[in-house]
Amino acid sequence: MVDTSPWAQLFKGNRTMRHGTSVDNPAEVIDVIVVGAGLAGLVAARDLTDKGFQVAVLEGRNRIGGRTFAREVVSTTQKVDFGGTWVIPAEHTAVMAELQHYAIRSVPTPLPTHFITELDGMLSDKGFLFESEIGEMTRAFDVIARRAEPDATADGALRSIGLDAGLLAWVQATQRYLSGAPLTDLSGVDCSGMSPSDLANPDHYTHTIDGTSQRLVDAIAGSSQATLLLNTEVAAVHTTVDGFAVLDRARNRLVARNVVIAVPLNMLVDIDFRPRIPAATALGESRHAGHSVKLWMTVRNVVGWPRLFSASGPIAYARLERQLDSGDAFLVGFSDDPAMANASASEVQTALQAFLPDIEVLGVDAHDWNADHFARGTWMAPRPGQLQQVGALADLSYTNGIHFSGADLCVGNYGTIEGAIVSGRQAAARISDQP
Ligand SMILES: Cc1cc2nc3c(=O)[nH]c(=O)nc-3n(C[C@H](O)[C@H](O)[C@H](O)COP(=O)(O)OP(=O)(O)OC[C@H]3O[C@@H](n4cnc5c(N)ncnc54)[C@H](O)[C@@H]3O)c2cc1C
Incomplete structure (x- = not known):
């Protein structure tokens, strides 16, 4: 071109x-x-x-x-994606065909070794939904889809069918991360169209594009x-x-x-x-309602490959993405608070210490897509x-x-x-x- x-x-x-x-x-x-x-x-x-x-x-x-855009993380020589990154090889057949055509590989993202999840203010090590909960979610989504109320919010639709509070908090957490918006802003019909097994596994976007x-x-x-x-x-x-x-x-x-x-x-x-x-x-x-903030955080004092997942607070989702030669590491995370695009390292550290008390945040970098004149959202x-x-x-x-x-x-x-x-x-x- x-x-x-x-x-x-x-x-x-x-x-x-x-x-x-x-x-x-x-x-x-x-x-x-x-x-x-x-x-x-x-x-x-x-x-x-x-x-x-x-x-x-x-x-x-x-x-x-x-909205795909890569550059080096500030104060490092590590090039990363600040916009679209992960793909699901088994589902994203058009992406995979393009990658094959240009001889570009997809690379698996490191799997988390442990989970720290906050639902309703309680921390646990729950990483995924159980089969019985997926079944419950499937039934709930079927009812919402059958009602097909175009003006219902996801929050209203899920509450109107009396979804279990723990499951509601789980959906809330997934949508803060997957949609970058609260359930009160999102379409109920759209939410019910999501795959419950995808919602059950917050890490279902498994691969990145090499380079x-x-x-x-x-x-x-x-x-x-x-x-x-x-x-x-x-x-x-x-x-x-x-x-x-x-x-x-x-x-x-x-x-x-x-x-x-x-x-x-x-x-x-x-x-x-x-x-x-x-x-x-x-x-x-x-x-549209999507106003996520994707954060690249240079961190220290993190053991293993943790994944954080939360229904409230500034960080909706974060996981350890890359170990650096220096001994430090990159956490990648998402917030549904647009102000987090300009958060300082100490503000991010305070937010992360709710999950990982010993973590030290050395730097934080983001592209502010919500303020970006040519995107105005994620x-x-x-x-x-x-x-x-x-x-x-x-x-x-x-x-x-x-x-x-x-x-x-x-x-x-x-x-x-x-x-x-x-x-x-x-x-x-x-x-x-x-x-
Ligand atoms: C932070 C973030 C993380 C994401 N993560 C993922 C992910 O992990 N996996 C995934 O599959 N997807 C992800 N996405 C979504 C994915 O990146 C987008 O859906 C996709 O790249 C959008 O491509 P597009 O061509 O439709 O739009 P865009 O990439 O937005 O392209 C539209 C183009 O139009 C230009 N433009 C706008 N207005 C005008 C105008 N008036 N005149 C001329 N040009 C104009 C813009 O500058 C832009 O270049 C993410 C997006 C963001 C922002």
Whole structure:
């Protein structure tokens, strides 16, 4: 992929896009504009150029990868993922196919050796749910799914069926970690669609991508013939007689017969669609509930490979992820308190000492996705009523050419790396398959 920022240079200069499309005249109509160079947009662009389409990818940031993003942990030389990381090889078949295609391995994450779990203020060494509890959860979820009350919160739905307090606290803990949101913000229908056996095992995301998720991002972009424009924040998408006019903040304009909108759900409200697309506006305004904070903590005085799991307090989940040559170690953790993105080492140490009294926190590092202008949240966690709007948007082939893509909209796989890849492939197929 060619980085040809800024946009004006490309479209007002004497440049030629790949595949010979002249762009001397910015009014020329190209085949496809992809908005957003996260995994969904990059996969869509690659698949389309593989089939001979002329594609321009417009990305607001100065980098590709979106909510997958790797860098060194501050004050160390250890490169880690600050965004999407873990995959489930047996379930994430689209990710595994991409990894195989680019000869990248998936690597098992070290299994915890012991568990420290807080439910209802009580600490225990419970690591997983028992079979009988999984059965109880399955029955509860079946009732909620049958009731299918779109406006019920997960908290309301689980309480209305009288779920056991211990199980409720367990679901609360899993959702603080898996959704980055409290049960009172989450859709009851969505919660009941989760696999009870996944909820029973908080460590069910078992593998990482060798060399970080960035490696897969770079491999996909590197094998794509699309033209990439960084620092190009799309402000408007207007339907024209030729297709779609896409305008950036500086009012640069490019027209294409098809558009793939692959931005986070929480960013949809910033794009002026004409004519209006009610589901996009509604979702963008209500925003999904996911506001997790992922923390990389450099720690000392930790024995073994502990996993912490908690229904309350600042840290929802943490586990020892990597032993360092220095003798120190990395804990990776998640909080559902957005303020934790700026927590000091001593604040994090105080929070962790509730589980591990001897732990010393030497440093803490995070990317603040909630404050990030191009994300405004972490991964998709549906609020009550949002799933219908998501379905409507994902299925929409607006005026035969506008396609909404991205992990946030990928029903069945949303909020994951898998969802981004699946939805990018679907968007490309919808365009290439049209008569
Ligand atoms: C902290 C964190 C941890 C996660 N952990 C995991 C995990 O372990 N496993 C897992 O499977 N998933 C995980 N995820 C989720 C996963 O990373 C995402 O679901 C996935 O990467 C989203 O890909 P996407 O292409 O749909 O969206 P994005 O990656 O967000 O890409 C959208 C792109 O659009 C760009 N953009 C936004 N607005 C505009 C605009 N107006 N104009 C132009 N460009 C724009 C953005 O800059 C971005 O590059 C995690 C996410 C986060 C944040």
